[in-house]
Amino acid sequence: MEQRLNIITLGVRDLNESIQFYENLLGWQRMDWESDNIAFFKLNGLILSLFPADDLAKDAGVASDGHGFKKFTLAYNARSEKEVDDIMQTLERKNVTIVKQPENVFWGGYSGYFADPDDNLWEVAYNPFLQLDDQGSVK
Amino acid sequence: MEQRLNIITLGVRDLNESIQFYENLLGWQRMDWESDNIAFFKLNGLILSLFPADDLAKDAGVASDGHGFKKFTLAYNARSEKEVDDIMQTLERKNVTIVKQPENVFWGGYSGYFADPDDNLWEVAYNPFLQLDDQGSVK
Numbered sequence A, B: 001m002e003q004r005l006n007i008i009t010l011g012v013r014d015l016n017e018s019i020q021f022y023e024n025l026l027g028w029q030r031m032d033w034e035s036d037n038i039a040f041f042k043l044n045g046l047i048l049s050l051f052p053a054d055d056l057a058k059d060a061g062v063a064s065d066g067h068g069f070k071k072f073t074l075a076y077n078a079r080s081e082k083e084v085d086d087i088m089q090t091l092e093r094k095n096v097t098i099v100k101q102p103e104n105v106f107w108g109g110y111s112g113y114f115a116d117p118d119d120n121l122w123e124v125a126y127n128p129f130l131q132l133d134d135q136g137s138v139k
Helices: A015-025 A053-060 A081-093 B015-025 B053-060 B081-093
Strands: A007-012 A039-042 A047-052 A066-068 A072-077 A097-104 A110-115 A121-126 B007-012 B039-042 B047-052 B066-068 B072-077 B097-104 B110-115 B121-126
Touching: A007 A015, A007 A053, A015 A039, A015 A047, A047 A053, A053 B072, A072 B053, A081 A097, A081 A110, A081 A121, B007 B015, B007 B053, B015 B039, B015 B047, B047 B053, B081 B097, B081 B110, B081 B121
Parallel strands: A007 A047, A072 A121, B007 B047, B072 B121
Antiparallel strands: A007 B072, A039 A047, A066 B066, A072 B007, A097 A110, A110 A121, B039 B047, B097 B110, B110 B121
């Protein structure tokens, strides 16, 4: 098994609300693959997929009950502290839930968190030790 | 905010057990960035990070309670149905929890699921509609 990942699927409560969030608030574009029941966003070499949580549980054959902290986070690495601030301030003005305002963190970076409509946590961070290529992928 | 993702962090119960899983059972290599409290695996343009769940909750400033279905899945896209079978059979022989044996699925692909020690669900799929580049990233 190669050391890679192709799709992350978020199991959502309300597909349309989640699509609105990623399209209108983050400003991302969907792939033209959509059906009525799933949405795909092509990121840097992988896909973010939004799919109703009950359907996702059914696809894997597991119980769909779950609540509280989901025990995973997603991180977007910006190219500067200023970019972190700009992104977080823009999202705050759009009434996105800011979970943690950006601050200097113990590992030497600068980071804040926002939440999507299903409380999936996105960290927006500047990490001076992480190299990004022109497309923003980790080198 | 560009349309990209740099890190996915899994909040784990037992860091050493999770490291063993990803290193020894999936056969993946850690980055040499490790501290005693976090592990990083460089994937295709992004990083998979393993971090104790309580510390992850604390970092985001949220409550750490959570149980049941985590409402997200990760997918590895293989290049053929045979590669899906080979991976899943290899993992099964290593006593990895197989959540769903590979089967043909309604959208035209072939897919199964396994679980890591924290019940994070990994789908291993062949999707004839998805183009992968030489590194296995989504084109």
